[in-house]
Amino acid sequence: MSTNFCETATRVLDIEAKAITGLKTYINQDFNDACQLFFNTRGRVIVSGMGKSGHIGNKIAATLASTGTPAFFVHPGEASHGDLGMITQSDVVLALSNSGETEEILKLLPVLKRLGIAIIAMTGNPDSTLAKLADIHLCARVEQEACPLGLAPTASTTAALALGDAIAVALLEARGFSADDFALSHPGGSLGRRLLLRISDVMHDGSQIPLVDEQATISAALLEISRKGLGMTGVLNAQGQLAGIFTDGDLRRILDQRIDIHQTLIVSVMTRNCVTIRAEMLAAEALKIMEQKKINALMVVNAEKVPVGALNMHDLLRAGVL
Structure with a gap:
């Protein structure tokens, strides 16, 4: 049948x-x-x-x-x-x-x-x-x-x-x-990682943060990106606050403009008012921001907008947040 x-x-x-x-x-x-x-x-x-x-x-x-x-x-x-x-x-x-x-x-x-x-x-x-x-x-x-x-x-x-x-x-x-309450009863496995991990647990900090002064040249910024390996660098103003960000994507966009990377200052091509995150926030929130904004990296700042860390999508992947 x-x-x-x-x-x-x-x-x-x-x-x-x-x-x-x-x-x-x-x-x-x-x-x-x-x-x-x-x-x-x-x-x-x-x-x-x-x-x-x-x-x-x-x-x-x-x-x-x-x-x-x-x-x-x-x-x-x-x-x-x-x-x-x-x-x-x-x-x-x-x-x-x-x-x-x-x-x-x-x-x-x-x-x-x-x-x-x-x-x-x-x-x-x-x-x-x-x-x-x-x-x-x-x-x-x-x-x-x-x-x-x-x-x-x-x-x-x-x-x-x-x-x-x-x-x-x-x-x-x-x-x-709340999500924090839920996390307390789900500490194991990938669910626990998604709920319990905070930005401070997965970010790069100290000397690992890619940073250049806004008076640095594009070539100097590229060297910093290469050294730190996060695909981007933060740009600091005179007060040590985050003024902007420059990423691998920004580099691809300026290549057609025939800009002299050895003479042009990074401040003229960086992305201002960039998306940032706080260290105490959940790592899952970083993933949500990256997906919504279609970006692969974030600078972590404190209340005074001073960089305290940096992370990218690969850091979230290694931590099991994805």
């Missing part, structure tokens, strides 16, 4: 996209109350779910934890065999079950209720036992699963995942969670 895989994939994506869009109907006061409860809790958000809902719950807990809301996942089967001790009365429980009738989840409710722990249910059935017993119900109902048999959780898990992301981002914005 011949199968058109692309046609099937398109149908699946259409169904799941419709499932996510349909969630907008359920973003109401219940959603607002749930987020407020998560925001105000003095403890953690405990996420729990069985099977595929458990996998989604694990991801939701991880996203919450990495965006400023302390959270972790507790398996409902293990919870009834001792892991309930991980949950405190200061916590809030987010229970996931598409049917709202998952036995392992329902068995936890009497104990959680007795401890006075708030329960937020996320189900696809507002009339289910879990939805009715929870303090707040978040509806993640979908019209159909992408599975043609209607058996494998597909659209329903996608909807639950998207709703979890909506919660996490809503809380992130409410907390004023």
Whole structure:
């Protein structure tokens, strides 16, 4: 039997996209109350779910934890065999079950209720036992699963995942969670490098900074560019401040002008009001500036516009920022 895989994939994506869009109907006061409860809790958000809902719950807990809301996942089967001790009365429980009738989840409710722990249910059935017993119900109902048999959780898990992301981002914005905050929980790998490295960590400083006086000739500037190997040199005024910059690109532009590089002063051909950056800024910000301005190097200056460093795209590449 011949199968058109692309046609099937398109149908699946259409169904799941419709499932996510349909969630907008359920973003109401219940959603607002749930987020407020998560925001105000003095403890953690405990996420729990069985099977595929458990996998989604694990991801939701991880996203919450990495965006400023302390959270972790507790398996409902293990919870009834001792892991309930991980949950405190200061916590809030987010229970996931598409049917709202998952036995392992329902068995936890009497104990959680007795401890006075708030329960937020996320189900696809507002009339289910879990939805009715929870303090707040978040509806993640979908019209159909992408599975043609209607058996494998597909659209329903996608909807639950998207709703979890909506919660996490809503809380992130409410907390004023910043890139620096995010970096503290993501110090490893390339993400950590992008978020934690500052200009001062990657720039060339001291005698490595390419600099010439504005009364220097173009030829002297070219020698400085060659010595320092950054493809540019800063140009200083009489007060030691950055007056401009001269790059390899500037050199190519003046070659057709038949300028005498041995007699012409660099001040007459340099780029004034050049783009600069501060040492305390993130290296990722330097990358953004270079991409926006279509330049390959930056001078680093202090508050008095005195050069304290220099860097180029290769420095960012070596540091793993790219």
